Amino acid sequence: MNKLLSAEGLSKHFGAVTAVSNIDLQINSGEIVAIMGRSGSGKSTAMHLLAGLESPSDGHVFYQGKDIAGLNEDELALWRRANIGLIFQAFHLIPTLSALENVAFPLYPDGVKTAERDRAAERLAMVGLADRATHRPSRLSGGEQQRVAIARALINNPGLILADEPTGNLDTETGNEILALFHRLRDEAGVSFLIVTHDDEVAATADRVIRMKDGEIVA
Amino acid sequence: MFNYLTADIQHRFGRAMGSLIGVALGVALFIALIAAGNGFREAARQPLADIDADILISRPDNAGGAAAQTTRGVRQPFGLSLLTRDEADKLQNVDGVGGVSGGLLLWDFGANSYQTVLGIDVTDASAGSATVGPAQAADWIVNGRFFTADETDVIVVDRHYAAFFGLKPGEEIEVGRRPFTVIGIIEVPGGKQAAAANFYLPLADAQALAGLDGDQINQIYLRVDEAGDVETVVDDSEQLLGDISAMTEQSIVQVMGGVAQVSDRFAAVAAFAALLGGLILTAITLSAGINLRAGEVGVMKAVGWQARDVVRLFTAEGVMLSFLGTLLGILLGWAAIWLLGRIPVDLTLLAGTTPDFGGVAGEVETAVYTLPAHLSWNAVLLAMGTAVSGGGLASLFSARRAARLKPADALRQ
Numbered sequence: 001m002n003k004l005l006s007a008e009g010l011s012k013h014f015g016a017v018t019a020v021s022n023i024d025l026q027i028n029s030g031e032i033v034a035i036m037g038r039s040g041s042g043k044s045t046a047m048h049l050l051a052g053l054e055s056p057s058d059g060h061v062f063y064q065g066k067d068i069a070g071l072n073e074d075e076l077a078l079w080r081r082a083n084i085g086l087i088f089q090a091f092h093l094i095p096t097l098s099a100l101e102n103v104a105f106p107l108y109p110d111g112v113k114t115a116e117r118d119r120a121a122e123r124l125a126m127v128g129l130a131d132r133a134t135h136r137p138s139r140l141s142g143g144e145q146q147r148v149a150i151a152r153a154l155i156n157n158p159g160l161i162l163a164d165e166p167t168g169n170l171d172t173e174t175g176n177e178i179l180a181l182f183h184r185l186r187d188e189a190g191v192s193f194l195i196v197t198h199d200d201e202v203a204a205t206a207d208r209v210i211r212m213k214d215g216e217i218v219a
Numbered sequence: 220m221f222n223y224l225t226a227d228i229q230h231r232f233g234r235a236m237g238s239l240i241g242v243a244l245g246v247a248l249f250i251a252l253i254a255a256g257n258g259f260r261e262a263a264r265q266p267l268a269d270i271d272a273d274i275l276i277s278r279p280d281n282a283g284g285a286a287a288q289t290t291r292g293v294r295q296p297f298g299l300s301l302l303t304r305d306e307a308d309k310l311q312n313v314d315g316v317g318g319v320s321g322g323l324l325l326w327d328f329g330a331n332s333y334q335t336v337l338g339i340d341v342t343d344a345s346a347g348s349a350t351v352g353p354a355q356a357a358d359w360i361v362n363g364r365f366f367t368a369d370e371t372d373v374i375v376v377d378r379h380y381a382a383f384f385g386l387k388p389g390e391e392i393e394v395g396r397r398p399f400t401v402i403g404i405i406e407v408p409g410g411k412q413a414a415a416a417n418f419y420l421p422l423a424d425a426q427a428l429a430g431l432d433g434d435q436i437n438q439i440y441l442r443v444d445e446a447g448d449v450e451t452v453v454d455d456s457e458q459l460l461g462d463i464s465a466m467t468e469q470s471i472v473q474v475m476g477g478v479a480q481v482s483d484r485f486a487a488v489a490a491f492a493a494l495l496g497g498l499i500l501t502a503i504t505l506s507a508g509i510n511l512r513a514g515e516v517g518v519m520k521a522v523g524w525q526a527r528d529v530v531r532l533f534t535a536e537g538v539m540l541s542f543l544g545t546l547l548g549i550l551l552g553w554a555a556i557w558l559l560g561r562i563p564v565d566l567t568l569l570a571g572t573t574p575d576f577g578g579v580a581g582e583v584e585t586a587v588y589t590l591p592a593h594l595s596w597n598a599v600l601l602a603m604g605t606a607v608s609g610g611g612l613a614s615l616f617s618a619r620r621a622a623r624l625k626p627a628d629a630l631r632q
Binding site: 048051054055077078080081082092094095096097101105108109111136152156 | 220222223226227229230231514515517518519520521522523524525526527528625626627630
């Protein structure tokens with residue numbers, strides 16, 4: 001397996017509070033990895049550091065061998081757009097846009113023409129929501145909204161999707177459907193996943209589980 | 220990105236309206252106040268501008284009294300005393316004076332009616348519109364003709380008066396028990412001005428009707444070369460002629476009353492204050508709208524938008540909302556101007572043009588003179604430029620602040 005993303009000595013301090021302390025980890029291509037821990041264990045902060053949403057206090061993050069910790073905000077944004085997809089517990093869809101427009105949202109700065117709209121429609125079809133393209137988020141169920149978020153994360157063919165509690169706001173059945181979708185995307189599209197969760201059942205579906213406690217990797 | 224802007228305005232209509240209503244009200248007030256200021260100035264200018272004069276000089280009759288109201292026949296208007304042509308000639312030499320003419324305004328009281336009569340010096344009438352004062356009436360003929368310098372016993376009648384009494388060119392009427400032949404009908408432009416009267420006749424005939432000699436007049440019309448010299452010419456005229464009354468654009472504004480004076484002095488300042496107030500209101504609502512969408516900014520940055528993309532989006536949104544607000548403001552301002560244009564303006568205060576009591580002439584249909592308030596395209600362009608650039612700038616500052624948010628912090632909001 002190829003090393004896709006790795007962290008070395010990664011730490012994050014918020015004043016006197018240490019959220020993440022000197023962690024090392026690695027995610028390989030085609031792998032589904034879960035970071036597990038209780039609330040406050042530092043797992044979400046670790047994901048934000050790996051995604052470049054938060055700048056580390058110490059350490060390095062490498063994506064395909066390139067250190068991204070030294071990139072500025074705009075360079076990180078472009079890196080995210082080109083290489084990773086993000087999924088959040090609260091979906092974070094734009095409420096005024098349709099499902100199709102939400103999927104195409106990362107492409108807006110460069111303009112969305114017919115080809116991009118077709119690509120967004122294709123991603124929406126991949127998550128089984130082709131018939132919901134014109135619906136706004138308020139008219140979609142929680143599971144459907146998360147599927148739209150997944151389609152949005154897939155819009156630029158990322159090698160890795162980082163998902164923060166992706167089933168946290170969903171019932172068990174819908175949550176299982178989302179996890180099954182992750183596996184299908186991994187198998188069919190070769191996408192790697194890093195799933196942050198506090199749920200043992202979710203973690204059990206991953207290829208590998210990294211456990212965190214008090215900001216440190218414990219297993 | 221335009222898709223996102225229109226969707227946001229469409230689906231957050233209340234907030235969009237909240238943002239653009241400030242600029243709309245500011246623009247509407249700006250346009251309306253500018254129109255009101257211009258309208259009152261134009262209304263004040265019109266009585267003299269239509270006769271190509273800047274100053275109308277008369278001499279108040281401080282010795283006049285109520286006893287004169289019992290007089291019948293042709294007489295001078297109450298409150299006016301006589302001037303002479305020699306005095307008019309003196310004013311010709313005052314610095315800044317470009318033209319002078321004289322006239323004689325009279326009232327003709329019958330048993331049950333009165334008419335206003337204006338004797339016009341047509342010595343220079345052949346010069347046409349180059350002439351200062353009521354000889355300009357030659358240009359207002361709508362039927363028949365105007366009289367020439369060597370004519371006597373002829374009369375020109377105001378259109379409304381002629382319509383009321385069924386007078387036509389060729390007919391004879393009596394003024395002061397003396398017959399005159401009607402040779403023309405005129406329509407006074409704008410309804411009211413300093414030379415408005417029911418009858419217009421040669422100056423010599425008017426002097427004869429009032430029993431005055433050929434040197435006596437009671438109106439002197441002055442044209443000033445530079446508009447800024449009007450007050451200086453008035454001062455110089457007072458020094459030369461002593462106790463006189465001078466009607467100017469400024470004095471008409473003062474007599475028109477409080478609204479006109481306030482509008483004349485403060486309309487531009489108030490207009491800019493209103494526009495600025497509207498812009499501040501819009502800037503606050505735009506900024507608040509951007510702050511409320513910090514979570515969306517977090518999503519934008521998380522999915523790969525650069526800071527400049529965020530700034531471009533919100534600035535474009537501010538410009539678009541300001542533009543829409545400006546369009547709404549122009550509509551509201553236009554409606555306000557339409558209402559302003561229905562306001563009647565009382566110009567009967569022009570000294571001596573009408574006796575201040577009832578009579579048949581008072582029943583004659585007259586044109587209702589309303590405030591000449593018009594949409595000024597300069598004001599519209601100025602308001603649009605200021606509002607759109609102001610809204611854009613306000614959004615730019617808020618957008619730059621929003622774009623500096625760390626994506627993780629923004630997502631937590």
